[in-house]
Amino acid sequence: xxxxxxxxxxxxxxxxxxSLTRDLTPAEQAELDAWEARSPEAREEVARTRxxxxxxxxxxxxxxxxxxxxxxxxxxxxxxxxxxxxxxRPLIAGLALAAAAVAVGVxxxxxxxxxxxxxxxxxxxxLTLADGSHVVLSPGGKLKTRFTRGARDVTLxxxxxxxxxxxxxxxxxxxxxxxxxxxxLGTRFNVAAGERLTVSLVEGSLRVSQxxxxxxxxxxxxxxxxxxxxxxxTETADVGNDGAWTSGRVVLSDASxxxxxxxxxxxxxxxxxxxxxxxxxxxxxxxxSVERMSDVGAALEALLPVRAWVSPTGDLEISPRERSSxxx
Numbered sequence: 662x663x664x665x666x667x668x669x670x671x672x673x674x675x676x677x678x679x680s681l682t683r684d685l686t687p688a689e690q691a692e693l694d695a696w697e698a699r700s701p702e703a704r705e706e707v708a709r710t711r712x713x714x715x716x717x718x719x720x721x722x723x724x725x726x727x728x729x730x731x732x733x734x735x736x737x738x739x740x741x742x743x744x745x746x747x748x749x750r751p752l753i754a755g756l757a758l759a760a761a762a763v764a765v766g767v768x769x770x771x772x773x774x775x776x777x778x779x780x781x782x783x784x785x786x787x788l789t790l791a792d793g794s795h796v797v798l799s800p801g802g803k804l805k806t807r808f809t810r811g812a813r814d815v816t817l818x819x820x821x822x823x824x825x826x827x828x829x830x831x832x833x834x835x836x837x838x839x840x841x842x843x844x845x846l847g848t849r850f851n852v853a854a855g856e857r858l859t860v861s862l863v864e865g866s867l868r869v870s871q872x873x874x875x876x877x878x879x880x881x882x883x884x885x886x887x888x889x890x891x892x893x894x895t896e897t898a899d900v901g902n903d904g905a906w907t908s909g910r911v912v913l914s915d916a917s918x919x920x921x922x923x924x925x926x927x928x929x930x931x932x933x934x935x936x937x938x939x940x941x942x943x944x945x946x947x948x949x950s951v952e953r954m955s956d957v958g959a960a961l962e963a964l965l966p967v968r969a970w971v972s973p974t975g976d977l978e979i980s981p982r983e984r985s986s987x988x989x
Contacts, residue, residue: 673703677710701828701847704793708827773809780820783930783975785907790815793827794834797907800930808832821853821927823904826865841887842870850879851904855923858893860885861900869893911949918943918965922979925949925957932976933957940967940979 673696676689685693697707780786780798788796791808798804802820806813813829817838826834828847836843839858843850848865852858860869862879869877869885874892877885884900887893902912906928913921919941922933929951935941945964949957954977958969966982 673697674706677707681710701793704827705829708791708793773807775805775807778804778806781930792829792832792834795825797823797904799906799927817852817854819854821851821855821906823849823851823907825849839887840871841893844868844870851900853903853924853927855927857886857888859887859903861898861903863900863904905948906951909950909952911951912947913949914946915944916946917941918945918961918967918979921945925951925977929954929957934976934978936978936980940981943967 673693676685676693676696679685679689680693697703774791776791778786778788778796778798780800780802782801784800786798786802788798788804790796790806790813792813794813796804799821802822803818804822805816805818808814809832811832813832813834815834815836817836822836822838824836824845826845826848830846834845834847836845836852838852838860839854841858841860843852843860845865845867848867849863850865850867851861851863853861860867860879861884862881864881867879869879869887871887871891871893877893877895879885879895882897882900884896884898884903885893886896899914902914905912906924909928911921911924911928913924916924918935922935922941925931925933931954943965945961947960947964949960951957954971954975958971958977958979961967961969961979962982968980968982970978970980972978
């Protein structure tokens with residue numbers, strides 16, 4: 662439901678329309694940010710308004726669009742006022758832009774909004790997508806989005822991602838990863854796309870689809886694990902820890918050192934190499950900070966019969982304890 666206007670306070674929708682063509686003052690931006698954070702509906706309205714404004718820009722030569730843009734500027738008090746009917750209330754940006762969306766509907770349908778995101782090699786990236794969804798992308802990760810009026814398609818091309826999806830019943834949100842399609846309407850989940858795909862559902866509902874295999878419907882607290890090929894398994898687990906990498910930690914529970922090395926590598930954006938394949942079967946539990954690889958190495962040395970050495974490039978090499986004297 663659209664909140665009623667309060668004439669005694671700045672109208673956040675007027676601030677939204679103003680933000681399309683000028684920088685807001687710090688106080689105005691704080692007011693708009695607070696309103697946007699208040700509800701999923703407000704976040705959706707901000708995203709839709711900016712999407713329509715972009716479409717209007719693409720169709721700027723259309724006379725109807727130019728007239729509507731001028732109207733929005735005037736109603737946002739960015740242009741000198743002209744005579745208007747007595748007692749007429751200012752149009753809010755969302756309604757004016759919605760009218761523009763009808764005028765340029767063909768343009769919006771034919772030109773989907775696409776974006777490509779890439780995280781730095783050694784640090785995660787925190788993203789806000791055009792629909793208001795939030796994503797944390799692991800170091801070196803890559804994400805592509807394609808949003809239209811009827812669908813939100815995302816491809817996780819590299820790395821891991823933690824998704825907090827804005828609800829939109831009319832536009833399903835679908836993530837393609839490791840040959841699977843993950844379809845949601847509004848949820849929070851972690852995707853780890855290593856040697857095997859691991860999808861951990863924190864909140865909401867999520868459907869995992871793959872050609873040649875039955876669909877899997879996940880409930881909160883469940884994890885889907887799928888190796889290469891067709892099909893996967895569902896397990897109930899403490900999935901909250903699966904997304905700990907977003908705050909700089911990897912939480913392990915009776916994990917093999919091989920699995921731990923893979924997860925640490927993705928979370929830190931640094932290679933963690935085992936010099937001896939026999940080390941892969943060692944098992945460990947614990948919470949490891951990935952901020953400094955020297956700390957990761959020290960923790961592994963305390964937990965297991967191994968020696969760790971940080972290379973000049975910042976990667977971590979793990980060797981059996983009795984064979985690591987050359988680094989001493």
